Amino acid sequence: MNLALKDIRHSLFRFVLTCFGLGLLMTVVLAMIGIYNGLVADALAIVKAPEAELWVVEAGTQGPFAEASSIPADTRDAVARLPGIAASGAITYQTLETESAGKALRLYVIGYETGRLGGPSHLIAGREIGTSHFEAVADRKTGLVPGDTIRLGRDRFTVVGLTEEAMNSGGDPAIFVTLADAIALQTEIAPAAERVRAARGATPPSANNVAAVIARLEPDADVELVAATIRQWKHLSALSQSDQENLLLASVVDRARRQIGLFLGILLSVSAVVIALIIYTMTMEKLKQIATLKLIGAPDRTILGLIVQQALILGGSGWGIGLTLILLVKDNFPRRVLLEPMNAAVLAGIIVVVCLVASGLGIRAALKVDPATALGG
Template sequence: MNLALKDAAHTPMRFVLTAFGVALLMTAVIGMTGLYRGVVGDALLVIERIDADLWVVQGERAGPFAEGSAVAPDMDRRVAGVPGVADVRRFTQFSQQFAFEGATRRATITGADIPADDGRWLALAAGRWLAAGRCEAVADESTGLAVSDWVELARDVYEIVGSTRHMVDSAGDGLLFVGINDATAIAQKRTSEAIYLARAARGTGEFAGAGSSVAQESKIAAVLVRLAPAADAANVIATIERWGDVRVLTTQQQRDLMLNARLWKLRLQILAFTGLILLITAIVVSLIVYTMTLEKLYEIALLKLIGARESVVATMIGQQAGLIGLIGLAGFLLSIGAAELVFPLFPRRVVILAGDLALLGLALLGLALALICAAAAWIGIARASRVNAREVLA
């Protein structure tokens, strides 16, 4: 006779609710893992897709993503003359608020060096890529803009000619692509009074001590370099960095700076929350098994009185904990379907990969639940072993 199954049949609602709670906690683990994937994917989106071998940024800076950067407006022409460079593109990116249909929206303006940047690295959901003309934009769906919409940025009105999907920055703001000249004009927008004061300050020499080779009006954050097939990257980097006013980063270095500098604390926080959820799961399951054991102290004493061995009691408690674990794993399968329905409604993208689900279900969750249930069973068995058979006569 399987005493655990008999007990489950006697109080089925407790097992169902316990399994449901474990399944919800496992859904939260899936969500935290998917959120981590989404944050990393969004942060590395431009770095990985823009098809650049080298990033020429401001000297002694780690820009343009991990730190602010500004290079001379003609830096692309200087870099283009270096042996081994196949082509160059100017790049800039900054956050911008704008008004659309009576509401304030927020987007990350990304300057594309048209026509050098042909948009081949960008997956369009609708419309077309930017042409050579100005006042055109390609917007991500998360900005609330669609093809054929018109939006005012700075003092110009832009037509949305293309649309993307899931193209956001590390903060979750949708990307809005415009020509590099348009992006510079948007970034330089100032009030008339601010322009007047700036001109007056330059006339008095107030800012003459800046001593920078970069014009103060420059909004170019970096120059993207694609190397020739036979080029030696180390020689190209050494040649450019000898100029002294710039720094050259590889794509891998940009990835490392983004993940290990800008996103390091966020990654640790997500990992800490995931561990906390597993700890809560362990506590919940242990309390349930312990409570079940306390409620059956009379029955356990009766079993011992009629001659049942300690192993019979221990097996019953272990089977109960194992049954909760098995139902929890079954609930994990249901939680996958719930995740597909709920997580797309989240403000940040939650990326659920099949490989992560398999690893989570077969390895992490399976092992975690096994350890949790084993610990819960041990606590229950330890309490049951202290029950004296004579207590049934009290």
């Protein structure tokens, strides 16, 4: 006879309600894990998308994500000619705000040379850019669809294709345009301060500069060797793909990542306390029944089983409800919620441990109950 299940069935509504409450808490925990992963994945997505192995940037900078970088666009020709380089492409990045369907839309504009490295990694609708000007491929989170037009700077661009998971570390969705359009856009939308500077007679920024040149290497090429060669050009610096990823995580998203990580830690601690409190209260409410069971001869393992099984069922149900809810609503979050199976498994493991520890408190109280308390009404 399974006393734990019988007791649950006896007060099913209350138990389900408790599980649901715990499930909501688990939803928040899973959402935070997902947001944490999403933040890291979003930040890295833009670095990983071109599938480059080498980033050539302005000397003395850690561009183009951690710091601004500006190098001549023809650097790409020089890099392409180096031994060990299989493919290369010049690329620009800039954030701008425009309007779409009457609403403000922040976009991360990526300029790339069509047919070279740096374009969208894959398309989910439409086609790639086929003309030299005024066509764009947008991330689906922009809300745009192929055929839509959108004003960038002074010109109107037609969306010809859609990609996904292309955004900057701030979560702004990306829009890909040709390098020529992107360079034009850089000067067209120069801030007022830049124009004042130009009016004073200062040297205007080069109209043919890009943020970086990315390169893919031949299979037998040594990335460090090629990078060292590039660094010999004093106006350039070279970073490997892993350097770029580490730099991005360490300098751009590190604070946000630690903030969310800390909040996640607090949330997990709160969840542990709540689970412990629920299980302890459930046990304390049953002390008289436990005393009766002990008096009629129930061994400790029966009492232990009653508490531990209920704790695990409660934790398991809360986890299941939490996982189901977050999978249902995760796409409605403004930022990407990225949940890996491993995250859910680790949370399940944590819940099992918390339930067992929490059961320990209840078991301690239950085992201390004097069977004599069952006597005397």
